[in-house]
Amino acid sequence: MDICELYGPKSVIFLYAESIREMEMTTVMFKWRRALSWENIVTANLYFSQLQESSYHLKQTIRPYYIALISNFNAINEFSLATSTFDMSSAVWLVIFIYEENGTDYCHNPQGNIFHLRFNTEMMVRCGTENILREWYSIDTNQIEIMDVATWSLEKGITKLVPDFLYERRNNLKGLIMRAVLVKDSQFTIINKDGEIDGVFGRIIKELCRTLNFSFNVVSEVKEYGRWNPKEKTWSGGIAEIYYGRADISISDFIINKDRLNVVDYTIPFYKSKNILVIREPENLAVQWSSHFLIFTFSVWIAVLGVLIASSIFLIFVKIKIGTDRKIGYLMVDIFLEIWGIFCQQGVHDFSPKSSLRIIYFSLFLSIIVFWAAYSAALISFLTSVNHVLPFDSFEGFVADGTYQLVISRGTAYYDMFANSKDPFAKKVMKLMLRDQELSITEHEAFKKVCENRKLAIYTSDKVKNIEVLKIPCNVIHIETGHISNFAMILSKYNSFTDVINFQLQQFIDNGMLNRLKDMSFKIKSNNMIKHQPVPLISVISLILFFSVSIVLSICILIIEKCIFVRKGKNISIEDRIPSIKSTAFYVKKKKSIKNFAVDYADEKYV
Numbered sequence: 346m347d348i349c350e351l352y353g354p355k356s357v358i359f360l361y362a363e364s365i366r367e368m369e370m371t372t373v374m375f376k377w378r379r380a381l382s383w384e385n386i387v388t389a390n391l392y393f394s395q396l397q398e399s400s401y402h403l404k405q406t407i408r409p410y411y412i413a414l415i416s417n418f419n420a421i422n423e424f425s426l427a428t429s430t431f432d433m434s435s436a437v438w439l440v441i442f443i444y445e446e447n448g449t450d451y452c453h454n455p456q457g458n459i460f461h462l463r464f465n466t467e468m469m470v471r472c473g474t475e476n477i478l479r480e481w482y483s484i485d486t487n488q489i490e491i492m493d494v495a496t497w498s499l500e501k502g503i504t505k506l507v508p509d510f511l512y513e514r515r516n517n518l519k520g521l522i523m524r525a526v527l528v529k530d531s532q533f534t535i536i537n538k539d540g541e542i543d544g545v546f547g548r549i550i551k552e553l554c555r556t557l558n559f560s561f562n563v564v565s566e567v568k569e570y571g572r573w574n575p576k577e578k579t580w581s582g583g584i585a586e587i588y589y590g591r592a593d594i595s596i597s598d599f600i601i602n603k604d605r606l607n608v609v610d611y612t613i614p615f616y617k618s619k620n621i622l623v624i625r626e627p628e629n630l631a632v633q634w635s636s637h638f639l640i641f642t643f644s645v646w647i648a649v650l651g652v653l654i655a656s657s658i659f660l661i662f663v664k665i666k667i668g669t670d671r672k673i674g675y676l677m678v679d680i681f682l683e684i685w686g687i688f689c690q691q692g693v694h695d696f697s698p699k700s701s702l703r704i705i706y707f708s709l710f711l712s713i714i715v716f717w718a719a720y721s722a723a724l725i726s727f728l729t730s731v732n733h734v735l736p737f738d739s740f741e742g743f744v745a746d747g748t749y750q751l752v753i754s755r756g757t758a759y760y761d762m763f764a765n766s767k768d769p770f771a772k773k774v775m776k777l778m779l780r781d782q783e784l785s786i787t788e789h790e791a792f793k794k795v796c797e798n799r800k801l802a803i804y805t806s807d808k809v810k811n812i813e814v815l816k817i818p819c820n821v822i823h824i825e826t827g828h829i830s831n832f833a834m835i836l837s838k839y840n841s842f843t844d845v846i847n848f849q850l851q852q853f854i855d856n857g858m859l860n861r862l863k864d865m866s867f868k869i870k871s872n873n874m875i876k877h878q879p880v881p882l883i884s885v886i887s888l889i890l891f892f893s894v895s896i897v898l899s900i901c902i903l904i905i906e907k908c909i910f911v912r913k914g915k916n917i918s919i920e921d922r923i924p925s926i927k928s929t930a931f932y933v934k935k936k937k938s939i940k941n942f943a944v945d946y947a948d949e950k951y952v
Contacts, residue, residue, distance in 0.1 A: 347502045348469065348478075349386060352437055354410035357381055358399055359390040360427075361413070362420035370414075393420070393427040413440045421451055425459040433461055434841060438468035440481075455481075455489045462489060464518075464841040467511065469494065478503075480514075484521055512848040518559035523842075525561040526586040528597035529568055530787040532809060533616075533832070542596060546834065548862045549615070549853070550596045556849055564592055568786050569756025573604050573765070582756045584609060587837050594840075598832045600758035604765065605835070610843045613850050614831035615859055618806040620759070622743055623792070625799050626820040627735065640723040649716070656709060657684050660702075667699055687713055740826035743802060744773050751777045752791050753804050755784040758830070792817045806830055 349357065359377065361370055378388040391399055399409070415421055440460075442452040452472035462468060462483040470479045478495040492514065496504045507514040527534065527542075534550075537543040542550060554560055564586075571582025579585070583599070586592040588608045601611050641649075660680045661673075669676060683693055687709050737743045743751075751774065753759045763771040763778065778784075785791035791803045796819035807823065836843050853859040 346380065346384065347497060348439055349381065349384070349410070351503050352410060354386065354408075354437065356387040356389075357410045357412060359388065359412050359414070360393055360396065360424070361390070362416065362423045363392050363394065393423040396427040396431055409436045411436050411438050413438065415440060415442045415452075418451075421459070425461070428461045431461075432839075433468070434463050434465045438466070440468060440470045442470070442472050455491075458483045458486055458489050460489075461486075464515070465511075465844055466841075471497075480507075482515065484518055490519075510848075512845045515845060516557060516849075518557050518842070518845075521559040523559060523561045523593045524564045524591070525594050525596050526583045526592040527563050527566045528570055528583050528595070529566050530789065531597040532788060533598040534596055545616075545863055546596055546598050549850075549859070550834075552853070552858065552862065553846060553849055557845065561594065561596065563596070569754070570597070570599060570758070572756050572758075572761050575765075580608065584835070587835055590837065593837050595835045597834075599835045601831045601833055602758045602761060604761060605758070608838060609835040610838055610840050611833045611835055612843065613847045614833045615850060615854065616808070616832035616863075618808045618830055618832065620826045620828040620830055621805060621807045622740060622824040622826055623795060623803045623805060623821045624735075624749070624801075624824070625795055626822050627799075640720060652712070653684055653688065656705070657681050660684070660705060663701060663705065667702070684709065690717065735822065735824070738824060740824070740828075741770075743824070744770065744777065747777070749777065749800050749802050750779055750798075751802055751804060752779050752783075752785060752794055754788050754791055755781070755786050759804050760784070762828075789816075792821070795819075795821065806832075 359374055361374075374390045378390065381388050389399075393413075399411075413424060415424065450472075452470065460468075460481070462481055463486070464482055464484055466482050468481045470481050471477075472479075476497050477493055478497055480492045480494045481489050482492075483489050492507065494505065494507050494514070496506065498504075531544070531546075533544050534542065534546040535544040541547075550561070567582045567586060569582040571580055571584030571586075573580055580588050583592075583595050583597060584605060587595060598616070599605065599611070601614060605611075657677070657680050660683075661676060664676060664680070665673075671679065686693070687706070690713065693706060736748070737746045743749060760778075763774045766772075785794060788803075788805060788809060791805070795801050795803050796817070804826070807825075834846075836846070850859070853862075
């Protein structure tokens with residue numbers, strides 16, 4: 346009853362050997378089942394040989410609770426035979442040895458692993474009348490590990506001696522050697538110069554080995570991760586090594602997908618990355634003709650225009666208040682040109698002696714200085730950033746464009762994502778995919794193909810951008826696809842060590858160890874980073890054209906003004922000469938008249 350209260354089962358199944366005297370066991374079973382029924386616990390009693398039939402109860406409860414009674418040596422053999430085809434980790438066990446025979450005491454000194462226990466089996470054992478409860482499990486399937494977990498007495502009940510959680514106390518694999526498979530050219534698991542496993546997954550594996558006290562032996566190295574071949578009904582790559590029993594664990598990164606979950610066990614995902622399209626950097630760059638107006642937001646430009654209009658109106662009222670002989674129309678034009686000149690950092694030709702006007706002009710000058718400082722800084726930052734003209738900006742746009750082909754590393758989950766999908770969009774993607782024999786084995790080869798072919802894109806993880814060992818031979822552009830992948834290690838299906846590895850990985854996540862290991866692998870050396878990016882001429886071509894047009898326009902206006910001034914000068918000089926010509930003609934005419942008068946006067950005299 347105390348153990349049932351400890352584990353909280355909803356049902357209990359009693360198991361015993363057929364060789365036990367029926368009448369005696371029937372009486373005992375009746376008493377025990379009646380006691381449990383008072384606690385609302387459903388019970389049943391079966392022979393060891395009927396253990397497989399009890400699998401019906403697995404459908405009714407989460408984990409059934411078995412109580413096995415070992416009364417003699419024959420019962421040990423019967424229980425061993427029954428458990429040989431039963432998953433001992435699928436239930437919770439209490440085994441009670443109630444026999445006293447001469448010879449080997451299997452309860453205290455079990456030889457081998459005849460109960461077929463696994464590492465994740467939860468079995469508690471009580472030997473005879475001892476009040477010590479021991480836990481039995483097995484690491485290498487050939488030997489039983491025994492641990493004292495609690496004491497029991499009628500007065501105190503259960504007294505625990507170890508932590509409650511299973512893998513807090515089972516944290517030592519005692520030098521177990523696992524068979525491992527390694528995917529060649531994996532970007533997350535590499536072999537360093539010393540011939541040791543390195544990279545993100547390599548460091549995590551080594552940390553797990555130190556913590557859980559186990560090691561691995563690389564029994565196979567494969568070229569690809571592995572995918573399902575629907576025609577041949579077989580798996581390939583690293584998945585095949587695990588699935589067909591040639592390896593126990595992988596030390597490379599595997600993406601979690603539905604097909605693989607059916608044949609292998611995954612650890613908890615400790616990487617989540619965005620899937621991206623990578624294309625070669627286009628040569629043509631965009632000229633932002635509207636860049637001068639994109640510096641600030643629309644509301645900022647409205648505010649600047651509002652200040653320009655409001656200050657002009659305010660100055661008009663101030664000058665009318667002070668007094669002016671200019672008409673209202675000319676006054677508005679003059680003030681608007683003054684304010685515009687201040688915006689263009691020009692001086693005021695007639696600086697008024699009035700203090701009120703001087704304060705207004707000074708405030709405007711100060712505001713415009715601040716405005717131009719901010720505008721110039723933002724303009725320089727905006728114009729010097731290179732903007733690529735991309736044929737598409739999304740995965741859907743890539744498919745709709747249809748001029749690019751797609752390459753994916755062979756045998757990866759990325760390929761299965763589209764090849765095994767019935768989605769219409771996935772079928773469109775497969776039309777753009779290279780043929781299976783043309784796909785690259787490694788991501789490095791795929792990037793080389795992308796650099797050689799401008800009409801080729803690679804579908805991959807955004808983590809490759811931060812991997813030092815992946816030397817991409819050209820400049821590339823990344824485009825997000827909206828898909829996310831989870832990376833984890835894989836183990837054989839129903840592996841008994843999956844849970845303890847997951848527990849330890851969760852510990853690494855909680856104490857920050859995992860983040861430190863990831864930072865060590867994804868840290869880019871500062872010496873390899875380009876600190877200053879050169880600014881191409883085409884990025885500021887709009888600014889150069891703007892100044893060029895302004896200079897040409899200014900010269901044209903200057904020439905026009907010069908021509909007008911010269912023409913007006915000629916007209917003025919002609920008008921200045923006209924009075925002098927008239928005065929000379931009048932003098933000659935007058936002189937001629939006087940002369941004629943003198944001649945006439947002389948003639949009269951002689952007469």
